[in-house]
Amino acid sequence: MEKNKIRSDHPLDAMLRTDRIPHIWCPGCGIGTAFSACMVAMQASGINLDKTVMVSGIGCSGRGAGYTRLDSYHTTHGRAIPFASGMKLANPELNVVVFSGDGDLFAIGGNHFIHAARRNMDITVICVNNLIYGMTGGQAAATTPCLAKTTTTPLGNPDPPFSLPLLAFASGATYVARWTILHTRDLTKSIEEALNRRGFSFIEVLAPCPTGYGRKNKERSLDTLKIYQERTVIKNGAHPMDAVMDFGNSITLGKFVDHDRPTFSDNYDRTCRPHFA
Amino acid sequence: MKPAVLTGEHFMTGDVACAEGALAAGCLFFGGYPITPATEIAEHMASRLPDVCGTFVQMEDEIAAMASILGASCAGVKSMTATSGPGFSLIMENLGLGICTETPCVVVNVQRAGPSTGLPTLGAQGDMMQARWGSHGHYEIIALAPASPQELFYTTITAFNLSETYRIPVLVMTDEVTGHLSERVVIPEAGAIKLRHRPAPKGRKDRFKAFQPGPNGVAPMAIAGDGYGIHVTGLTHDERGYPGMNVETQIEMMHRLTQKIRNNLDDIIRTESYRLEDAEIVIVSYGISARSSLAAVDEARAQGIKAGLFRLITVWPFPEQQIQKLAEKVRGFVTVEINLGQIHLEVQRCAGSRVPAVLVGHPGGAVITPEQIVDTLKTAF
């Protein structure tokens, strides 16, 4: 009898705004798994959660900020990173985590991403890459594979996608990793690691969007997960140039970059504010 | 290292006076992007903020600059940016976020002639309606228009004070001429400058509602990292800050956002009157144009025309009651501004059908001379 009792609590309750559940995410959506990995990593990391802030842009992924009990800021489309940068610079004690979508961070927000990486702003950026604009109903993103069908590329996408790890690396990110929502353990460890290091950390999380991407490309959520299982190769330490993403063939996962260089604040303190050291 | 308040007599440009006003107001964060004729504000902040352990960051564009100052303010620090026309357009997006999330900060617009790239080095007052309505949706805003470097110093302090009291981005709408003008600026002792701070939350953290208005209609503001666990969103939200995708929540939020300004007009609206007591014709002006208007009043009086000046320091919210009251006793209004009729429309609206309201305008790039104003005073009524 006892074991059939429905439990009303959840191990992540302390992290969640339970009064806002149910969430908006569709059945089969990958965002929830990426979000829980983030919550679990935050709990496990030992960082002071009262001093931890989540900042999101706009999109299904961007709704993440609304479901955590942390101080959370749901900003404008693409602008989570500069908002987060302002927070971190104003109060360096804060751990600032950006959780947002591929469209948000790399199309409309692409310029902000590369500049924050260049400055080595001390923030953690988690990008849920579902290859699509989920929230607006499945339009092409800067990450949509060439020839894939979307509502704005009904005959197939003529554009090639960005390689996010390569872009992050070239822009100056000091931590770069790519995982899928099937690799929750690696993903969680990776987020935990990123939270505990200084500098601009970037983690790409591949996640299915059955509603926006799957339907048009005849790919159910389970099919996507199968691809994640069968076609991924973990190559920690691989050069971001070699981090391929060919869904018909091979997808490289792993931690590609992890090195130290002075953050914006390190340099600013040294050059502009040595008298306050 | 210099102190935050540079007490003493100075000869400085309006742009520098504006930056010094910000520092005197306790500004510790500037996110900016260079643009003529506002660049000197950024440059001065870049050299001065380290004196007070503040942070200057040159962002990748004005969209990012505006986002960064909102983030800094949410993290508890007084913050500002300064720009001109093209940058002001980019700022509009996140200005709306600041209004919706009730985030205090100051945005300075050193106006140049537009539209588009326009005349980068020459002044205008063409962004006054953009200041009022430039971001999408309906909202209240506070915009101030100083008329001299000395006033830029004080107005910037006032802008910070109003932004903190009412939890709203405040716009300082100056112009190229005032920004580049060098004049005597007296900076008082630090103790003589009255500073205001955003209302702080009291009571139990777990019961705190981030957007529940206090007695003056303004909600106390919890800062990131203070342990309140707040959610802040640009979506329509209730008093807890939770999104509510329905008409009721929209109505309630709009009521909070607009009433906190409309119910405090006495504190927000600042104007100045010159020779208004017996005036028959009232010049309504602001910023650099108010200085030409001042000279025009004396000249007109010398020629036997009973003119007076009603100078707007607060342009938005518009001092409509004051203008309506004046309309009951004067023969007409003349609005003087370097655009082709923006605040003029407001004056016309408030004057109604009672008395005529005419415009002395200019397409931008030059100041309006007192002679032009006097000519109109002589011929229009």
Ligand SMILES: Cc1ncc(C[n+]2csc(CCOP(=O)(O)OP(=O)(O)O)c2C)c(N)n1
């Ligand atoms: C300035 C602006 N342009 C367009 C939109 C509409 N919009 C909302 S979400 C979105 C795309 C989100 O895509 P992504 O970041 O990949 O998030 P997902 O929904 O896929 O998680 C767009 C275009 C907007 N909110 N703001």
Ligand code: SF4
């Ligand atoms: S539309 Fe796609 S991304 Fe958005 S919730 Fe549904 S499945 Fe997830």
Ligand SMILES: [Mg+2]
């Ligand atoms: Mg997406």
